[in-house]
Amino acid sequence: MSDRHVTRRGAATLLPAGWPQPKGYANGITARGTMIFIAGQIGWDAQGRLAEGFLAQARKALENIVAVLTEGGAEPQHLVRLTWYVTDMAAYRGALAELGAVYRDVIGRHYPTMTLVEVKSLAEPGALIEIEATAVVPD
Numbered sequence: 767m768s769d770r771h772v773t774r775r776g777a778a779t780l781l782p783a784g785w786p787q788p789k790g791y792a793n794g795i796t797a798r799g800t801m802i803f804i805a806g807q808i809g810w811d812a813q814g815r816l817a818e819g820f821l822a823q824a825r826k827a828l829e830n831i832v833a834v835l836t837e838g839g840a841e842p843q844h845l846v847r848l849t850w851y852v853t854d855m856a857a858y859r860g861a862l863a864e865l866g867a868v869y870r871d872v873i874g875r876h877y878p879t880m881t882l883v884e885v886k887s888l889a890e891p892g893a894l895i896e897i898e899a900t901a902v903v904p905d
Contacts, residue, residue, distance in 0.1 A: 777846065777902065790866065791880040795846045797902035802838040804899040806851065807831050808890055820857045820894050821864055827897045828872040835901055844901040845878040851896040855884040858895075 780794035781787065807830040809823025810816045817826045832842055852858045858865070888896050 777904070788877075790869075791877050793879070795879055797846050797904070799902045799904040800838075802835065802840055802844070802899075802901040802903065804831055804834045804901070806849075806896040806898040807834070808888065808893040808896050810890070810893075816890070816892050820852075820854070821861055821868055823894050824861075824865055824897075825868045825872060827895055828869065831897060831899045832872060834899075838901070838903070840901045840903045842873040843876045844903050845873070845876060845899055846902050847878055847900040848880045849898040850880065850882045851885045851888065851898075852882065853885060853887060853894050858882070858884075 777795055777797040779792040780796065782793065785793065807827045808816070809826035810830075811826065817823045831845075831848075835841060835844065850858075888894075
């Protein structure tokens with residue numbers, strides 16, 4: 767039997783019995799409502815200028831996700847899935863502590879389901895990270 771943790775927004779995180787508690791993500795989430803699908807966001811500003819370095823690009827990509835959420839009437843706690851694409855897994859692993867602080871600063875302590883994939887390159891030259899998101903705003 768699954769251990770379900772219901773949040774104040776009506777969504778529930780899923781943790782199968784006997785599984786260890788994940789750190790920084792959820793194994794699964796149930797949610798009902800209006801779905802918002804956010805294209806992969808990279809670390810650039812409204813003028814198309816990329817931030818300098820992995821952590822700065824990660825922060826800006828997360829901030830861009832929050833901007834799109836806001837446009838859709840949603841907030842970070844409505845996120846149910848993030849897919850991270852990085853061009854250098856060693857850079858990601860080397861920045862985990864700092865990246866966690868950046869994540870909490872922008873998103874808070876809400877941890878949706880997440881997937882991380884290393885890719886050879888991204889469509890935008892110079893981009894080091896791209897994050898795709900899905901959110902559900904409760905009815």
